[in-house]
Each structure stands twice: as C-alpha cells, then as structure tokens.
Amino acid sequence: MRPFQFVRAKSLNDALTERANPSDHFIAGGTNLVDLFKYDVERPVKLVDINRLPLGEIRELHGGGLRLGSLVTNAETAYDARVKERYPILSSAILSGASAQLRNAATNGGNLNQRTRCYYFYNVASPCNKREPHSGCGAIGGVNRVNGILGMSAACIATHPSDMCVALAVLNVQVQVSGRDGDRVIPIGEYHRLPEDEPWRDNTLRPGELVTAIDLPAQGFADHYTYLKLRDRQSYAFALVSVAVVMRMEAGLIKEARVALGGVAPKPWRIPAAETALEGESPSRDVFIRFADALIDGAVGHGGNDFKIPLARRAIVRACHQAAAGTPQSQSDKRIA
Amino acid sequence: MNIGEHTAVVASEAYKKAPRRVEGRDKVMGRAVYAGDFYSDRLEREIDVAYCVTSAQSTGSVLSIDTQAALASPGVHAVLTHENTPRLKTVLSLNGTEIGDLLPLQDSKLHYGGQCIALVVADSLDHARNAALLVKVTYSEAETKPAFTLQQGTDRLADAKQVGAMEKGKEQIGDPEKVYGLSTHRVDITTDSSPHHHNAMEPGAIIATWEEDGGLTIRMPSQFCYGDAVILGQAFGFGLKERLPRIIGQVLGGLEFDNKVRVITPLAGGAFGSKQANIHTLLAPMAARMVGRPVKLVLSREQTFSMMPFRGQSRQRLRMGADIHGNLEAILQDVQTAQGAGGSFVEPVSENTMKAYACKNIGVNNRSARLDTNAPGWMRGPGASLGQFALEIAMDMLAEKAGIDPFEMRLRNHADVEPDTGHEWSSKSLKQCYQEAATRIGWSERNPQVGSMREGRHLVGFGMATSIYPTRMLPAVASITLYPTGKATVKSAVHEIGQGMLTSMTQVAADHLGLPLASVQLEWGDTRLPYGSMAVGSMGALTNGAAIAEAAIKVQKTLFKAVVKNRASPLHRQHVDDLAIDGEFIVAKDGARELVAAAAMRLDTPIEEEAITGRPPQLPTLPHKYGRCVFGAQFVKVLVDPDTMHLKVDRLVGAFAGGRALNPMLVRSQLLGGMVWGLGQALMEESSLDQRSGLWMNGNLGEALVPVNADTSGIEAILIEEDDRRGHPLGIKGMGEIGVIGTAAAVSNAIYHATGRRLTSLPMKIDSLL
Incomplete structure (x- = not known):
C-alpha cells in the first residue's frame, strides 16, 4: 500500500x-x-x-417508499423491520452475500460501487483494461470461470459482483447523487454501464459525485419474490449466477414480473420486453423456459464460463417457479426451495 | 472399547475425561504466541521487517532491477537482489524437496511466476511494503514453449523412480496386464485433479537473528525444526558439526554436537505439509546478515501461492478387473503428476494401491513432468487422497457391473492380510468401520437404482469409500527429568501445528509417570532440545509418544528403586518388579501404595532419563513383522436439485479404526478436520493458473475457496477403538491424514447414485453436472 x-x-x-x-x-x-x-x-x-456525514438513516418517503441512506450498512438494511416486511427480496439478497462481518461494515453506497471480482483486475502483473486502460483483457483466453456472458465487449468481460444491486434492479430504485454541480437522480437501470470500449468506467457517476441515498418505490412485491443464488460453496462466495424475481399475481396469473440476473454481466441484467411477455401468463415450465431463453438471448461464453449459460437458464426457471409459488429461497437453509 | 456413534463419542467418559488442549486457553484468549507476534519488544532487540518483490513473469530472466526509488523511500534499510546478495551454498535437503536446487536471489534466471526477485528491508512493514512497489524490474522475453500444466508438459513426462519419501515409483505383484485382459468385469477410468494450496490461516513467517558468536537463531512455524536447521546450516556454510545439528549424533551415534543454527518453532497457525523447507526460510537470514539486525518476514497470502508448496495437478488412468462374483483380479494404476521447476518431490499417488484390497495382480506406475511452476510438495493426505479417489470410483463402477452392492463389494475384497507382503495386519477393524458408518447413515435404505431416491424435490444419492493410510514411525529422542518437587520436565523438539501434540505428549508422560497433567512441563519446538520427530505423515504422535513413554518408564524404574530403599516410604523393602503405576500412585502387589509425587519429594537429586525410538534396526524402511495401516470408511449422502443441479453434501459420516485413541477429543478433531479437507478437495479447492503467464490467479481467500460452516454441517466422525499393542508400544496409529482419504470418492459415488453422472475430475463443481 x-x-x-x-x-x-x-x-x-x-x-x-x-x-x-x-x-x-x-x-x-x-x-x-x-x-x-x-x-x-x-x-x-x-x-x-x-x-461522519448524516447519510446513515432509513426514512419513510412520501407516497409509501423508503429512503436508504448511503451510509446505512448492509446489515442494518437487511435486518430493518420495514425492509424485511415490505421489501423482503432486498433483505434476502443482502443476506445471501459476503459474511456477517462484512455486511456489518459495508455500506449501501459502497455496495453499488464495489468493483468486479475478475481475477485479472486484481492481479497487477496481468493485463486488465478496467484497471489499466488499453492494457488488454487477460480474462479473454485466460481463467474466466467467474466472468460474464452478457453485455460484454472485446475490451472486458468482467461482471458486477453485487447481490444487493440485483434486488435493487427489480425494485426499480432511484439512486440519489450529489456533486459540486448539484444533485441528481439516476434510475438503477442506468447506474451501472456496459464496458463497451471504456471498461474502466463501471457506472454513470460523474467525477466527484457521491451517492447519498437509494430510494425504494412503494411497490415492494412482498408476496411473490425470490433471490436465488448459485455459487461454489454454500455461503460466503460470489454468485456464479443469481436471479432476483418479483411478481404480482392475480387469480393465479402473472400480472407483472421483473427478473434480473447477477454474476453474469457488468450490471444486473434485465430485458423488460421479455418481462412484459410474462404478463397474463399462467406459471408453467414452458412459459418460464421461454422467458429464460429471452433473458439470456445473445449470451456468449468464453471457455471457462460456458457453463453459466445453461446454469443461468436453469436458475431463471427455478427462481420464477419459486416467486410464482410464493416460496422464496431461504438464505439459511441451503437447499434449493 | 467401541465408542460407537458420534454422539456417543462426545458423551463417552473417555471423551469427557480427555485432557483439553494445554495451549487452548491461550489460543482462544488471543495470548498464544505465533512467529508473526515477535516484535522488537518480545525479542528485546530492534528488528527490521522485510517484504518480497515477486516476478510478474515465469520464464526468461530479470534484465534489470532498479532499486533506487525503493532505497530512497522512508525507513528503507536495504534492498536485496541477485546483484548484491551473498551466494548461498548448495542445499542437499533431507526433507526439503521443495527448496531443491533453486536458492533465492542467486542469479537473474526466472524459474516460475511469483518467484522472489527482491527483498525490501525497512523499519516497519508499511515502509517495506510501500518501497516494494517502487522496485522497477524489466524482463527478457519469456520462453516460447513454457509448460505450466500437465497438458502443456506432456513431452516432459518421465518415469518417476522415486515418489513421496523414497518409495518406488513402479511396483508390481503378479501379472496385472495379462490378468486384467482376461477379467470378466473391467473398468478403465481416467481421473484428473487441479492444483490447490494448503492455505493455512497463518502464512509463512520467520524472524532471523544473527548472534554475536556467529550463530543463527530462527523463529518460525515449522513441521521439522531440526530439518530446517540442516537446510540453514548448509545454505549459510556452517561446518559439518554445525550443520548436522545432533540428528546423526543423537539418533545414530549417541553423540552431541554443538550446533550454531538454532530453530525455535512456536505454535503454527496450521501447516498441513506446507511449513518446512520453504524459500523464505533462507531469505530472512540473508536480509538479517545484510542489515545487521534481526529481520522478520511474513508472506502475503498471494505470495504463499508461489513461495510455498501446494498439491500439484494429477491425472490417473485406473484399470480394475474382477471375476463374475466381483472378486478383484487385477489393478493397474498409471499416474501422471506435476513437479516444479526445482525440488524432487513427486506426489505418492499410488501409495495405498498395493495395500487396499485383496488382489493378487497389482501394478502401479508413476510418471511426472517438471513444469515451469513453483514446486508442489507434501499436503495433508499426500498422494493417497488422489489415489483413493480413482480406486474407490473404480470399485463403485465394478460393483455396478458385477451387480453387487458397493458395501458388499468392499467386504468381498477385504484384504485379510497385507496384499503385497502377505504379512498379518497389526490390527484391522475395517469391517466394523463399514458397518458402523453404514448403519449411522442409513445405507440399508439405499435403493441401488440410480436416480431413484428423492427427498422432496431433491435427488438423493448415497456413496461410500474406503479410507486407508500407512502407519509409520521415525526416529525421535525424549528426555525426562523428575524433580524432588514432584514435578517433571519433558524435553523433545516436537511441533504443535494444531494437531494437539503438546497435549497428547504431556498426557503420555503424565500417564506413565503417574503425575497429574499440571505437574508435567513439556519443552518443545526448539533444536536445543532433544530431537523430536517431524510433524508429517501421521507419524508425530506415534514416534514422539513412543520415545516419551520409554523415557518415562525409565524414570519410573529409577524411582521404584529409590522408593524400595527408602525407610520412610510405605513401599520400603518391596521388590521393584512388584511395583506398578496406577493412576497417581505407585502400587505394590500386596496393595501397599504411595503417591508418585510424595515419593518424588523424597528424592535427593532429580532423576533424568533419555530414550530414543526408531533407531536402527527399527528404522521404518526396514521390513516390519506386521502390516501397519489405519483404516476407515466414509459414507456420503448428497442432495441434488434436479432443476439447477445445485449440489449439497447433506451428510458425511466416517468411521475410523486407529488403535487406541490417546485423546478421543483430539482424535475426533483430527478426523473432522480431515473430512472437511476431503470435502474441500471434493467440491471446491482449486488454485487457478493462467496457462499463458503461469501466474496463480486466485491467490487470496476470497477466490480460492475452502469449505465454510454451511458446507460442513452434516459431518460425523465415529471412532472404533482397537488393540494395536503389537503394532506400537502405546497401541496407537497415525490419525492425521486418514480423514482426508476417500472423502472425494464417496462424494463422487453419491453424485453418481443421485444423478447417473460419473464425475472423475477434482474439484467436482456445478459445471460438471450441467
């Protein structure tokens, strides 16, 4: 150091x-x-x-939402009674990640801004465009089991490793930021960016801007949700593939569905058009397989991570079933519900 | 005594009475001292701190190394490179196959990625670490055809004449090729395993001090302080007397040498085979000599990947033939293992194959390839954990072909005598192990039909494997002094690497002396003490225990002689031969008795006795009257989610027979720890090497996974006690490795039972199930 x-x-x-x-x-x-x-x-x-900044509280928003201060820890967020009751998917996603000790220290703002776990990003003896612009991508043709299959570019195949953000993505949260030029709001879907030819830019924050809060809208999908995370050990590992699903069901039919993938792309991966196609459908294996294929359409493996394509497909189908049935994945019982 | 199931072990009297770890309280209170805890205040001398600069390239050479900015950086006292470092002498290491001929900082050549190419010495760790970033290195072109994997190094494969600790690389009984060709049922499988590192919690750490008399004092975690002292003595050019610090003198000739290299080994925070003969053992004294002060060097986690050993890559072909009834007729094992750029270590993968089952035709053949990586070395369950993976999968496949239950298959091929020698076993309770573990896991409910069992949504699979590991002994020396205070001191340079050696050895002495545990002080981990055996190969407790017991019995006899002559003793005028130790008393045949402590307090002078075990003609390489192995059986239940193919090892039950349990609690911990290792090897442990650069890519505990609590909740260890007094004076066997052996095969066999997928590549991750 x-x-x-x-x-x-x-x-x-x-x-x-x-x-x-x-x-x-x-x-x-x-x-x-x-x-x-x-x-x-x-x-x-x-x-x-x-x-020391006053950004460490969770407050009610007018209209029924919640504002999560950026300095509220992941643990405080996950165990907050309002979050647990109204946004259980957020609590579940946070608790699937890291360890108790890390969640006690890590903040919500930091979770949004954490860097990739690509091995080449961390190994300064290796090339990495995200770390060292224009040095090349070591992961392409290298050890890339943890890398991405969607939204990649020839310059970078790194993923965003957050669990929390995958849940935030399906909740359509708004990220509050402040800069010297004033405050602005970034919808979560526009917060993280694809690498294209500038992989060193993980997100759309402007230089010097600070995340101050995450605003959760009123709709929390507390009845039909799941966060399903698949990894190499049963706890304390980053996702190979994770799936956040929220649904609104009426009379056994899907009225609304939002699904995001983690561990496979530079940002929580959603395809709104595919979600729309689920509306009005009755939950079934065929419907969910069709949806899964639409969500991972265009996925490309890089050798070591080819398995993520079939794994993502299977995980999406399972997670959709869990959400539709109202049987969310437990983060303490490690069997798949 | 058959302690029976896990819960019974914990509830048993023997378990409850088992002495707790003597260093346990210090460990949980944070008071235990590890090498890295030595700062200036504890050493009572100003010390410098060193930090390694490692190569970003694996082959070629260092063209230039610019240390100016580093030297100008705050607090920096020296930067060692190949350009300014004194030359070391050749090391002909006895145990140190990992160091081999690649001594650090001797020339500009690169042998592997992450090689130490400079060492920054400063007044503090942060200054050293900062300056290390300022060392500028340029490299020559890398070699055009490097080989970092067995696949890349196929043309480097050569017959391994020796594997492990001087065992033959090629062995054969009968005519396996011919008989295999004629067998009714045959399997022919290839298994693979990835490299993985020990990842002991404590990384490599050392403090080196040059003394005023020219001597060298080292403090570091070591599994063999005497062995490391020899390496240091050789490398730094000490004379013959100094560099053979009493090993030959004490063990072979009963002579004493005045050695100038002293290695003190405090508690080790895990070792597992990684802590002996390491490169950094030489670096710290080099630096200390240059700056004229003691130097401390602690490796970063990432540096432990390239500067400490690991379990190398392996590939095996295993062929096995049986007759129509499932009786084994032939076993053929062809092994390929990775060697490093330096060192001579070849993992003894086929070690158990000659001894596992009754079979008249067995052939093993080991080949190895010298790759452009750091050197693989000993790791818990060395060789055997890989060999048993192939062997036990093949047994499962053969059982299926012959239409026999896997359990019955093992019983049918039970080796009643040692297969390769025909010797009787010193003891063998393997059948009981099978039975106990099978009952515990509910094997009788197993439907042999693959994919037929369900629990809720999940596919259920049951699998089993045999565990076997040789029990060997090494030389060791112990001396015991009984003082007129009623207290005793035991001296032997044993090593505490977490296995409980301090506790069990204090216990052996106390039991044989008839003193309470608290009255016995063990002095350990120091080459100034009598030669203690290395803590490797499940040999520590047997070897050191035998020496300590023998010394204690000598003390006992001398005390008896004193007691019968002493008018004040209730045992006055008894015959020495009529006396025995019973608890804390000396008891005569007629019932007269006296407390040992009380008898000792009447001594005019202390009683001091020394004992040596394992000296020729009992050296372990010489023929032994009995076959000596520790045996066990591991049974696994897996749950597989049929949608995602997510796998969970729901239960892992092992039953092990290892003679008498010296301390059931310590033994159980050893077994559970071993099984966790086995589970890690089965499911996740993998060190990822970039095949272009040869650099380790996941050199941290965030990405190099080992099992966590959530993975290990269903593990149970059952102890089957047996009488092995004809195998060992204390009736004990080595228990350090056995828990690792067979676990991965049992998991693979259970996965097959659940899914029909036969996984033969370690680790078995979700990729292979999709």
Missing part, C-alpha cells in the same frame, strides 16, 4: 470539495477499497472519509 492523505469530511459540501481529483477516493466501509489499495489496484492520493 502506498502512502496517502486522509481527511475526514464534516459535511456533504466538505466531502465534495475535498475530493477534487480523479485519484482521490471517498471511503465508507472500505470492505472492497482497502483490498484494492493493498493489491495496488487503486493508488489513492487522498482518501476522503465520509463516515
């Missing part, structure tokens, strides 16, 4: 002013960022500690 300057921001304005250069970083829980410093992946000149 290289020496850096550390400043503690006293206010939001203070924080935004202190982070003047692209090489400066905000730091909150630090569960990912500190590792990146140690691996020499990130080389901060200045760290702006935002932990």
Whole structure:
C-alpha cells in the first residue's frame, strides 16, 4: 500500500470539495477499497472519509417508499423491520452475500460501487483494461470461470459482483447523487454501464459525485419474490449466477414480473420486453423456459464460463417457479426451495 | 472399547475425561504466541521487517532491477537482489524437496511466476511494503514453449523412480496386464485433479537473528525444526558439526554436537505439509546478515501461492478387473503428476494401491513432468487422497457391473492380510468401520437404482469409500527429568501445528509417570532440545509418544528403586518388579501404595532419563513383522436439485479404526478436520493458473475457496477403538491424514447414485453436472 492523505469530511459540501481529483477516493466501509489499495489496484492520493456525514438513516418517503441512506450498512438494511416486511427480496439478497462481518461494515453506497471480482483486475502483473486502460483483457483466453456472458465487449468481460444491486434492479430504485454541480437522480437501470470500449468506467457517476441515498418505490412485491443464488460453496462466495424475481399475481396469473440476473454481466441484467411477455401468463415450465431463453438471448461464453449459460437458464426457471409459488429461497437453509 | 456413534463419542467418559488442549486457553484468549507476534519488544532487540518483490513473469530472466526509488523511500534499510546478495551454498535437503536446487536471489534466471526477485528491508512493514512497489524490474522475453500444466508438459513426462519419501515409483505383484485382459468385469477410468494450496490461516513467517558468536537463531512455524536447521546450516556454510545439528549424533551415534543454527518453532497457525523447507526460510537470514539486525518476514497470502508448496495437478488412468462374483483380479494404476521447476518431490499417488484390497495382480506406475511452476510438495493426505479417489470410483463402477452392492463389494475384497507382503495386519477393524458408518447413515435404505431416491424435490444419492493410510514411525529422542518437587520436565523438539501434540505428549508422560497433567512441563519446538520427530505423515504422535513413554518408564524404574530403599516410604523393602503405576500412585502387589509425587519429594537429586525410538534396526524402511495401516470408511449422502443441479453434501459420516485413541477429543478433531479437507478437495479447492503467464490467479481467500460452516454441517466422525499393542508400544496409529482419504470418492459415488453422472475430475463443481 502506498502512502496517502486522509481527511475526514464534516459535511456533504466538505466531502465534495475535498475530493477534487480523479485519484482521490471517498471511503465508507472500505470492505472492497482497502483490498484494492493493498493489491495496488487503486493508488489513492487522498482518501476522503465520509463516515461522519448524516447519510446513515432509513426514512419513510412520501407516497409509501423508503429512503436508504448511503451510509446505512448492509446489515442494518437487511435486518430493518420495514425492509424485511415490505421489501423482503432486498433483505434476502443482502443476506445471501459476503459474511456477517462484512455486511456489518459495508455500506449501501459502497455496495453499488464495489468493483468486479475478475481475477485479472486484481492481479497487477496481468493485463486488465478496467484497471489499466488499453492494457488488454487477460480474462479473454485466460481463467474466466467467474466472468460474464452478457453485455460484454472485446475490451472486458468482467461482471458486477453485487447481490444487493440485483434486488435493487427489480425494485426499480432511484439512486440519489450529489456533486459540486448539484444533485441528481439516476434510475438503477442506468447506474451501472456496459464496458463497451471504456471498461474502466463501471457506472454513470460523474467525477466527484457521491451517492447519498437509494430510494425504494412503494411497490415492494412482498408476496411473490425470490433471490436465488448459485455459487461454489454454500455461503460466503460470489454468485456464479443469481436471479432476483418479483411478481404480482392475480387469480393465479402473472400480472407483472421483473427478473434480473447477477454474476453474469457488468450490471444486473434485465430485458423488460421479455418481462412484459410474462404478463397474463399462467406459471408453467414452458412459459418460464421461454422467458429464460429471452433473458439470456445473445449470451456468449468464453471457455471457462460456458457453463453459466445453461446454469443461468436453469436458475431463471427455478427462481420464477419459486416467486410464482410464493416460496422464496431461504438464505439459511441451503437447499434449493 | 467401541465408542460407537458420534454422539456417543462426545458423551463417552473417555471423551469427557480427555485432557483439553494445554495451549487452548491461550489460543482462544488471543495470548498464544505465533512467529508473526515477535516484535522488537518480545525479542528485546530492534528488528527490521522485510517484504518480497515477486516476478510478474515465469520464464526468461530479470534484465534489470532498479532499486533506487525503493532505497530512497522512508525507513528503507536495504534492498536485496541477485546483484548484491551473498551466494548461498548448495542445499542437499533431507526433507526439503521443495527448496531443491533453486536458492533465492542467486542469479537473474526466472524459474516460475511469483518467484522472489527482491527483498525490501525497512523499519516497519508499511515502509517495506510501500518501497516494494517502487522496485522497477524489466524482463527478457519469456520462453516460447513454457509448460505450466500437465497438458502443456506432456513431452516432459518421465518415469518417476522415486515418489513421496523414497518409495518406488513402479511396483508390481503378479501379472496385472495379462490378468486384467482376461477379467470378466473391467473398468478403465481416467481421473484428473487441479492444483490447490494448503492455505493455512497463518502464512509463512520467520524472524532471523544473527548472534554475536556467529550463530543463527530462527523463529518460525515449522513441521521439522531440526530439518530446517540442516537446510540453514548448509545454505549459510556452517561446518559439518554445525550443520548436522545432533540428528546423526543423537539418533545414530549417541553423540552431541554443538550446533550454531538454532530453530525455535512456536505454535503454527496450521501447516498441513506446507511449513518446512520453504524459500523464505533462507531469505530472512540473508536480509538479517545484510542489515545487521534481526529481520522478520511474513508472506502475503498471494505470495504463499508461489513461495510455498501446494498439491500439484494429477491425472490417473485406473484399470480394475474382477471375476463374475466381483472378486478383484487385477489393478493397474498409471499416474501422471506435476513437479516444479526445482525440488524432487513427486506426489505418492499410488501409495495405498498395493495395500487396499485383496488382489493378487497389482501394478502401479508413476510418471511426472517438471513444469515451469513453483514446486508442489507434501499436503495433508499426500498422494493417497488422489489415489483413493480413482480406486474407490473404480470399485463403485465394478460393483455396478458385477451387480453387487458397493458395501458388499468392499467386504468381498477385504484384504485379510497385507496384499503385497502377505504379512498379518497389526490390527484391522475395517469391517466394523463399514458397518458402523453404514448403519449411522442409513445405507440399508439405499435403493441401488440410480436416480431413484428423492427427498422432496431433491435427488438423493448415497456413496461410500474406503479410507486407508500407512502407519509409520521415525526416529525421535525424549528426555525426562523428575524433580524432588514432584514435578517433571519433558524435553523433545516436537511441533504443535494444531494437531494437539503438546497435549497428547504431556498426557503420555503424565500417564506413565503417574503425575497429574499440571505437574508435567513439556519443552518443545526448539533444536536445543532433544530431537523430536517431524510433524508429517501421521507419524508425530506415534514416534514422539513412543520415545516419551520409554523415557518415562525409565524414570519410573529409577524411582521404584529409590522408593524400595527408602525407610520412610510405605513401599520400603518391596521388590521393584512388584511395583506398578496406577493412576497417581505407585502400587505394590500386596496393595501397599504411595503417591508418585510424595515419593518424588523424597528424592535427593532429580532423576533424568533419555530414550530414543526408531533407531536402527527399527528404522521404518526396514521390513516390519506386521502390516501397519489405519483404516476407515466414509459414507456420503448428497442432495441434488434436479432443476439447477445445485449440489449439497447433506451428510458425511466416517468411521475410523486407529488403535487406541490417546485423546478421543483430539482424535475426533483430527478426523473432522480431515473430512472437511476431503470435502474441500471434493467440491471446491482449486488454485487457478493462467496457462499463458503461469501466474496463480486466485491467490487470496476470497477466490480460492475452502469449505465454510454451511458446507460442513452434516459431518460425523465415529471412532472404533482397537488393540494395536503389537503394532506400537502405546497401541496407537497415525490419525492425521486418514480423514482426508476417500472423502472425494464417496462424494463422487453419491453424485453418481443421485444423478447417473460419473464425475472423475477434482474439484467436482456445478459445471460438471450441467
């Protein structure tokens, strides 16, 4: 780790002013960022500690939603009574990820901004366009079992590793950000971006902007939801494939459905047109297989991760059944419900 | 005594009475001292801290290495490179197959990725680590045809004359090729396994101090402090007397040498075969000599992947033939293993094949390829865990072909005598192990039809495998002094790597001396002490236990002689031969008795006795009267979700027979730990190498997975006790490896039963089930 300057921001304005250069970083829980410093992946000149900012609360929004402060920890969010009751998929997704210790330290804002787990991103002796622009992609033709199958480019096949964001994606949350030029709102679907030819840009934040909150809309889909995560061990591992499903059912028919995939793309992967096609359908294996094929349409494997294509297809079908039946995947019983 | 099922073990009197770990309280209180805990205050000397710079390339050479910026960085005292480092002498390591001929920082050549090419020494870890980032290196072109995997290195495969610890690479009884060709039922399978690392919680760590008299003091976790002292003595050019620190003197000739290399080994935070003969063992003293201060070096997790050993890649072809009734007729095992750029270690994959089953025609043949990687080395369940994977899958397949239950198949081919020698076994309770574990897991409810069993939505599969591991002994020395205070000191350089050696050895001494545990002090882990055996190959407790017991019996006899002469003793005028230790008393045939402690307190001078075990002619390589192995059976129940093919090992039940359990609690922990290792090997453990660069890509515990609690909830270990006194003076067998052996095969066999998929590649991840 290289020496850096550390400043503690006293206010939001203070924080935004202190982070003047692209090489400066905000730091909150630090569960990912500190590792990146140690691996020499990130080389901060200045760290702006935002932990004292008043962004650590969960508040009711007018119209029935909830505002999750960006400094609320993942654990506080997952165990919040309002979240558990109204947005159980969010609680479930968070609890499927990391460990209790990490969730206690990691914040909601940090979860949105965590970096990929691509092996080449972390290994500074290897090429990686995301870490070192224009150095090449080591994962293509390399060890790419954990890499993506959707939304990739010739420059990068890294995935976004969050579980929480996959749930946020199907809840259509709004990300509140502040910058020196003012505040703005980014819909979750537009927050993370595809690599294209600039894989070093994970998201659409502008330089110096800070996430202040995540707004959950009123509709929480508490009756029909699931977060199904498949991984190499039963706990404390990143998803090979995960699926968040929420549904609104009426008289046994699907009235509305939203499905997002995790572990397979640079962002939670949704195809709204395919979701629309589920409306009015009666849950069945055929319907869900058709939907799964539409959701993973265009998926491409890179050798080591070819298995993610059939795995994603199977996981989507299973998760849709779980949500439709109102039997969500438990995160403590490790058998697939 | 048959302790029976797991719950019974925990509830049994022997288990409840078993002494708790003597260092356990310190460990859970955070007071236990590991090598990395030595700072200036504990050492009472200013120490420097070193950090490695490792190569980003695997082959070719270092063209230039610019250390100016690093040297100018705050707190930096030195940067060692091949350009300024004193040359080391050749190491002819006795145990250190991993170091081999590749001594660090001797020239510019690159042998593998992540090789240490510079060592920064500074006043603190953060200064050293920061400066390490400032060392600028340029490399020559890499070699055009490197080989990092067996697939890439096919043309490098050669016959391995020796495997493991000087065992033959090629062995045969009968005429297996011919008989196999004529067998009614035949299987011919190929199995593969990926490399994986030990990933002990504690990484490699060392503090090196050059003493004023020219001697070298090392503090580091080690499984063989004497062996590491020899390596250091050789590398740093100590004279013959110094570099053979009493091994030959004590063990073979009864002579004493004054050695100048002292290795002190504190508690190890896990070792599993990884902590001996490591490269960093040489780096820290090199740095300490250069800066004139003690130097501490702790590897990063990533550096442990390239600077410490691992289990190398393997591929096996296993052919097995049986007659119409399922009786084995021939076994043929052809093994390919990976070797490193340096060292001579070849994993003894076929070690158990000659001994596992009654079969008159067995042939094993090992070949290995020297790859451009760091060297594979010993790892828990060395060789045998891989060999048994192939062997037990083949047994399952053969059972199916012959239409026999897999359990019955094993019984039918039970080796009543040691197959390759015809010797009687010292003891063997394998049939009981099968029965106990089968009953516990509910094997009788198994429907032999593949894919026929369900539990809710899930496919259910049951599988089993035999566990077998040789029990061997090494030389060891122990001395015991009984003081007139009623307390005793035991001295032997044994090693505590988490297996419970301190507890069990204190226990052996206390039991034989007739003293309470608290009255016995064990001095351990130091080459200034009598030679203790290395903590490898399930040999530690047997070897050191025998030496300590023998020394304790000598002390006992001397005490008896003193007691019968002492008028103040109730045992005055008894015959020495009529006395025995019973609990904490010396008891005479006529019932007269006296507390050992009370008798000791009447001594004028301490009693000091020494004992040596394993000295010729009892060296383990010489023929032994009995076949000696520890046996077990592992049974697995898996659940497979038919939609996603998600796999969960629902239960893993092992029953093991290893003579007398010296300490049932420690033995159970060893077995459970071994089974967790087996489960990890079966399902997830894998170190990923980039086949273009030869660099390890998942060198951290976030991506190199090992089992967590959620994976291991259904594990049970059953102890079957047996009388093995004709095999060992204490009637014990080695229990360190056995838990790992057979687990992966039992899982594979259970997966087959559930799904019809025969998985032969380790680890068995979800990819292979889709």
